[in-house]
Amino acid sequence: MTVRRPRFPDGSHVAGRQNLRLLVQLRWIAVLGQVLAIVVAVDGFSLALPLFDMALVVGLLILYNCFSQWRLKWHLSVSQIELFLALLVDVMALTAQLYLSGGATNPFIFLYLLQVALAAVLLRRRTTWMMAGVTSAAFAGLVLTRHHGYTLPLDLGGGLDSPFVLGMLVCFALNAVLLAAFITRITQNVRARDARLAALRQRASEEEHIVHMGLLASGAAHELGTPLATLDVILGDWAHAPAVAADPELRQDVRDMQAQVQRCKTILGGILMSAGEVRGEALTRTTVTAFLDGLVAQWRQAHPAARLMYERRIDADAAVIADQGLQQMVFNVLNNALEASPALQRLTAVLEDGQLTLEVRDRGPGFVPEILRSLGKPYRSTKGQPGRGLGLFLSHQVARSLSGTLSASNLPEGGACVTIRFPLSALTPEDADGPAE
Structure with missing residues (x-):
């Protein structure tokens, strides 16, 4: 049976579709709210509103929402630009309704802040600030239409020369900026926390x-x-x-x-x-050079047909403990190099500034891109045998337990390179001044 892989394994496809579905649901609520507000204003307050024009805006908003709901049936990703354009349509519809019903003096003008809040939660920082600028410009445009003598169907009084309206504009711009700044920061903190929790769970x-x-x-x-x-x-x-x-x-x-x-x-x-206990009392004390030389001698004895070139650049020797986990990790990497390149393997050990670097090179075909992307995960192997692919995984875990790193790359001239780097203090015994065995 063939298993189809998801096209968007990082989860962005699902998140984008969920965000678009949320906007569709909120837009239906907005349509219902606009209809109720128009009915209450006409029947309850006897306000003279251009019903045909306002109904036309509501109808266009319904058509766009039906299209968005149909769009959700497409199994395609929803980009940030698409979400921004959807919010922009909502801003345009709200601006048209406000223009037809009092402009900047309409108390529903602060619904612009809802668009800014949604942008801060759903969009990236740059598009969030763009939405804050668009809504502030729409607010200012509604004020200027009356200030320059354009005829509004419903005149509730006030213009740019009114301290009240001017204060509302400043207050709105300030609220939009604060919403964009703080909600963006909060969402970033939440996402960072989720990323840390995911890493801890992994x-x-x-x-x-x-x-x-x-x-x-x-x-x-x-x-x-x-x-x-x-x-x-x-x-x-x-x-x-x-x-x-x-x-x-x-x-x-x-x-x-x-x-x-x-x-x-x-x-x-x-x-x-x-x-x-990897770092238990059974481990013996030795020196860096003695540990590495013994490690290489033991591996060569187990693989007499191998052609291992060994180079050690250590100026000042230091007392360490013979860590069995580190030894097995190097053996795993050398075994992989031998299997990929029986003709030649090279091990280079460098001790510099308290950092011990072990580099294993071979002249094999190198790593496939999938292995390099999933380095450090179990059962990632191209050998096609069950249970394989644990060598690099265990080596990666041992390197991490030593506060170090394990990285792999392909060489330009051909072959692969695995680099193990960790602080020598991870192998230093407590009584480092004592004699090494």
Whole structure:
């Protein structure tokens, strides 16, 4: 079964459509409010209003809202420009109704502030200020139409020379500016908070994933300990058997199997240590150069056919603790480099200004763009096998636990580069002045 991916995975498509639907609902309320206001003004207050012109404005607003509601049936994104134009239509309709019913002296003129508030919530900062300017200009235009002698169907008195109307204009402009400024700031704070909460939830989910993996690894290590011990005993008995002792080739095979069993037991011990307390007391103290040299020697011993070029640029050695998590992280990156480029791998270690940088390069095909975009997420692999894609994910988590970063890129000359950078203080023991083991 083919699963269709959403065209807008970041959620902007859904948010834009929801905002447009909100404006449609508010516009129906505005249409109903205008009809009721006209009925009350004519029947209740006996005001002479141009009913045909005002009904025409209401009819055009209804047609536009029907179009907007039909627009929602299109499975397309709703842009900021479209939302701004929708609010602009509402401002134009309100301006026309106010012009036909008293201009700037109409008490409903402060409904302009609702448009500014909606713009501050739904739109970006620049378009919000544009809406504040448009509404202020509309207010001033309504004042100037009467001031310059244009005939209004309903004259409630007052003009630009009236201190009351002039004060209303200044008050409106001030309210529009404050609304745009404070609501924009509040919405930005809310969005930033939501982004931080989303990041925390993502991190908690990743850490929970790591906990489950640690439990599984610990359980597997305990379960495999018994059969490995049994194999070790059996191989020891075989080594002393007369038939094996008399055959040099068979005796060497038994020794090789014993060495591999001991290596498996060492790996399981490291898994148990890492699954428990990564920075626990079982970790030994060493130096940066000794730790890195030992790490490279151990990896070369496990991969004798590999061609690893190792360069270390460390001027002043320092005491550190042998972190099993860091060692396994470097092993994962080197294993990926070996698989992508069996011909050559390069490891460069640089200690500068208290920052330790480990750079692993290869001459393989490089990372595909999807892997680079989703770096640090589990099960992102191009190998097409279930359960793959955890190496970089775990390495990313270990780097973060050391207050560092892990980044990947493709080289211009071909191949890939993975850079691990973290402060050396993350590996520094409390009694750094003591002797290293």
